[in-house]
Amino acid sequence: MTDLFSKFDALIAERKALLDTGVRDPFAIVMDKVTSPTEAVIQGRRTILLGTYNYMGMTFDPDVIAAGKKALDEYGSGTTGSRVLNGTYQGHKECEEALKEFYGTDHAMVFSTGYQANLGMISTIAGKGDYIILDADSHASIYDGCWLGNAEIVRFRHNSVEDLEKRLARLPADAGKLVVLEGVYSMLGDIAPLKEMVAVAKKYGAMVLVDEAHGMGFFGENGRGVFEEAGVADDVDFVVGTFSKSVGTVGGFCVSNHPKFDVLRLVCRPYVFTASLPPSVVATAATSIRKLMHAADKRAHLWKNSKRLHQGLRDLGFTLGTENAQSAIIAVMLPDMETTVRMWQALLELGLYVNMARPPATPAGTFLLRCSLCAEHSDDQVGEILGMFEQAGKAVGCIA
Incomplete structure (x- = not known):
């Protein structure tokens, strides 16, 4: 019988060989206790968190927590049903109203996860005979959305406006086309040239979907994302995002001004056939979203942190994924798997948690430690982080 x-x-063999060296499993870390948006206890040790997507530090916001507790008391622990059956509570509608207000759009649709938002939107909008044109480095949820539908998939080189136009020019002029872009790419923390890319997409009659999972909260005047900062809001048809990053809870969404948008509630399978978010979750999300509308000071502090850490790591001699700080994500590039694991372990033992990334999550042959900053990281914590990187880097031999 085939196994x-x-x-x-x-x-399996690679993982066993790694663990046999005595290092901890980088993909099985347990948070014994989380004490704030920026610190936790891991194996009894105070640890600075530099590997979460808690960009705006909303997970411990008193108003957010109070809203969740109130909804839990009033509505119970879960809906036990789909949004199209018994799973739409007043809180779900209030969450969608908060999204519409935040983004200034006519429509908003909340999914149970950010992954499902991409899965559902992409697979439903583009069908048989249509084309989906996407960046080669797109997130797994975007690729899975393409594969779930029956559209033809066309990839273009990462962040290449020229290659995007070349691919679009080859497609039938009268075919349905959806260009899928990301504001911030999660591995290297680089941003897309959305102004140029959206212009090219519109030139060839394509609709545009932008995933702002890692851009929501701190890009643009209102924190809507890279598409807002690029000034292309009027030409973007759909914006997809998640609550699990800057919003500080869990869930996904899509906002749009398309006049026929609401029909998606009847035809989008990952929306129709999934239980809706618990009332406490949508209550925390709505409260957080409304507070993010007035978070200019948080955004400024996060950008200060990002620029300081990026420059500090470069000054220490580390190779980074971008030449300058483009987002709250900073990727420390390392030469091989062994060095990456040793560096990750050394940092953890010093009291710093970062993400370790390797293929297939990264391009072939690319190994890195991903740092994700939070608006709640203090100036002193950023100083501690740089000191830990210096100490670990020298011990491992990554820097002189």
Whole structure:
């Protein structure tokens, strides 16, 4: 009998060899206690968190927590149903109203996760005979949305406006086309040239969907994302995002001004056939979103943190994924798997948690430590972080 798990044998062997060296499993960290948006206890040690997507530090906001507790008391722990059945409570509508106000759009639709938002929107909008044109480095949820639908998939080189135009020019003029872009790319923290890309998409009659999962909260005058900062809001048809990053809870959404948008509630399978978010979750999300409308000081502090950490790591001699600070994500590039794991372990032992990333999450041959800053990181914490990187880097031999 064929072992259906045999295709994973190489990965199993690689993981066993890694753990046999005595290092901790980078993908099985347990937070014993989380004490703030920026600190936790891991194996009994105070640890600075530099590997979460808690960009705006909303997870411990008193108003957000109070809203969740109130909804839990008044509506119970869950809906036990889909949004199109018994799963739409007043809180879900209030959350969608908050999104419409935040983005200034006519329509908003809340999904149970950000992954499902991409899965549902992309697979439903573009069908058989249509084309989806996407960046080669797109998130897994975007690729899975493409594969769930029946559209033709066309990839273009990462962040290449020229290659995007070349691909679009080859497609039938009368075919339906959806260009899918991301504001911030989550591995290197680089941003898309949305102004140029959206102009090219519109030139060839394509609709545009922008994923602002990592841009919402601190890009643009109102914190709406890179598309707002690029000045292309009027030409973007759909904006997809998540509550699990700057909003500080869990869930996903899409906002749009398309006049037929609401029909998606009847035809989008990952929306129709999934239980809706618990009342406490949508209550925390709505409260957080409304507070993010007035978070200019948080955004300024986050950008200060990002620029300081980026420059500090460069000054220490580390190679980074971008030449300057483009977002709240900073990628420390390392030469191989062994060095990356040793550096990750050394940082953890010093009291700093970062994300370790390797293929297939990254391009082939690319290994890195991903740092995700938070608006609640203090100046002193950023100083501690730089000191830990210096100490670990020297111990491992990454820097002189």
